Amino acid sequence: MKSHSSTLLAEVRTFRQSHPDVRYVDLISLDIPGRFYGKRYPVEMLEKVAAGSPLKLPQNAVLLGAQGGLFKIGDYCFHDGDPDANRRLVPGTLKPVSWEAQPLGQMLITSDGTEAPIEFEPREVLAKVLERLHRKGIHPVVAFELEFYLFDKKLNDGLPQFARDPLSDDPDDQPTLHIERLSRFAPVLDDMVQTAQAQGIDITVITAELGPGQFEINFGHLDDGLRAADWAALFCRSTRGVALKHGYRASFMAKPYLQHPGSGMHVHVSLYDAAGNNLLAAHQQQPLRHAVAGCLALLPHCMPIFSPNHNAFRRLGGTVNAATKACWGYEDRDACVRIPESDPRNLRIEHRLASADANPYLVLAAILVGLEHGLDAAQEPIAPLNEDRTSGHDFPLEMLEAVRAMQQQPVLREGLGAEFVDVYCENKRQDHLAFQQEINAREYRWYL
Structure with missing residues (x-):
């Protein structure tokens, strides 16, 4: 060898x-x-x-x-x-x-x-979580889905302009969720797919999403969590580059338009043993419910990871399929943790809360720690949205509160590493404070 x-x-x-x-x-x-x-x-x-x-x-x-x-x-x-x-x-x-x-x-x-290894390097954090799960006989299979917007290459007074397609300059004339939009933007989308495939990334489904110039790309399922996160990271890099080549600006910004849906990072995760049996499907899916309960318990403490900047918090709670509470449901896109319909072999969770500009290594690490915590604690989850539309736990909706909730959470400190949690939280706190060090025009209009 x-x-x-x-x-x-x-x-x-x-x-x-x-x-x-x-x-x-x-x-x-x-x-x-x-x-x-x-x-x-x-x-x-x-x-x-x-x-x-x-x-x-x-x-x-x-x-x-x-x-x-x-x-x-x-x-x-x-x-x-x-x-x-x-x-x-x-x-x-x-x-x-x-x-x-x-x-x-x-x-x-x-x-x-x-x-x-650098304890706070994102890929190292995920590697340690995966190694620990493997020692326990747990082998995740993972697939990412990423939403993004296309904009015109040039900004207008610093503001984004929607992507012009060959048929219309009117954003209302871009058919929502319609196959025709894929045809209108076929040259750039095809190049994005071919370029990603040249990077070794398995692209599966392409969808025209709700916002003007918004699309979603799905990746294949992998039994290597590090490689799955590599794919998500590399796709963002190549997609931005390809868009510029075609005269567009591709952005994974969480909420570029207040009046249109934000962009999310959806992560599908199933768990198998060494023999290939789906651990979530055993005992009438009891482990699935335990895993869901663990994810929901830690979710309010993982918000700096799932919503890593000021703009990402704008995405939550105000538009289609953006959760306002830590909740779950079967075939329910309003839930943070959705259980897609599938056979027992492919039973999985779909974690839908993270923004598209979140760090894929850290998002997956946080999800896996939640699943691990749920399997260890063996607690039943709250009622699914299918039974109670008001079900759910509150989570922080601004960065400084979110950082406080994350930094002292003992399960996260153990699962992700205490040094990483401290460094990450301080990085987010300082980034947020630096962002606030500018007075915008609205403040002068309102308060001068």
């Missing part, structure tokens, strides 16, 4: 043979707000890294705020000497980048699996 380094080296050499015009490769990783950071490496240097040369980046790059700045978080950033930390290449992720003007490659890097 080939060693890990020899497998990586073969991957890099095969890539170079297939893409001789590529001179540089972007080595990228997702930070806490869900943006990629990294370095652009000459491809010959990448071969040396694959062969075993060290790959180091600043540890604190993971802590960047939404606008790329660093916040003082404990001793990090300003009192730790800004140390480097080892990263490794993620096998199977070296792919060509087709949306840039010049030939380019990209490859995921991570600290998980290194001698000293």
Whole structure:
């Protein structure tokens, strides 16, 4: 059997043979707000890294705020000497980048699996949760669904303009949930799908959603949770690039229009044992109900993950299929946790609360900790919405309250890691406060 380094080296050499015009490769990783950071490496240097040369980046790059700045978080950033930390290449992720003007490659890097993983790196957080579940004999199968909007490439006085299609400039003339809209935007959508597939992402269903220029893309189910989250992260990157190439701006912003539906990240999760039996379907689906109860119990404490910024909280409670409480239901899209109709083999939950711009590694980690907590506690959930339309637990609807609810939750601190929870909460608190440091025109109109 080939060693890990020899497998990586073969991957890099095969890539170079297939893409001789590529001179540089972007080595990228997702930070806490869900943006990629990294370095652009000459491809010959990448071969040396694959062969075993060290790959180091600043540890604190993971802590960047939404606008790329660093916040003082404990001793990090300003009192730790800004140390480097080892990263490794993620096998199977070296792919060509087709949306840039010049030939380019990209490859995921991570600290998980290194001698000293970064405790607050999103991919490492998810890796630890998955490892713990595997030790318990629990093997998740995961599929993401992402909603996004297309806008005109140019902003109008800083405001987005809806995407013009070839037939009409009127946003009301874009047929809602209609196959015709897929045809009108076929060139850019087809390119998005083909580009994602070239990245190794399994795209399944494409839907025209309710908002003008809004679409949803579904991914295939995977028995590798890290890879499923990789797909979601990489799809966002490639989709933005492809949209710009076609004269559009693609955005996963949670609530770009107040009058139209927001964009969500829906995550389907089923749990299997080593023999392939669906754990949720056993004993007349009793484990399913326990898992739901665990998700709902932790959901109010996970809001900084599911709604990671000020705009994401705007999405909740005011439009179609956006929950106002931690609730569940069978075939009910108003529920945070929906149970789609399926046979016992495919029985699963669909977690619908997270915004499309949330960090997919952290969203999945939080969902899995909720499921794990539910299976361990073995409590029955509250009534489903199918029986009681008022059923549900309240959850925080603004960031500072949400951070307070998350930071002291003992199950989350144990399940996600206490160091991660503290760092993440402070990052969100500082980001939110920085966002508030601007007086907008409405304040002057109202209060001057």
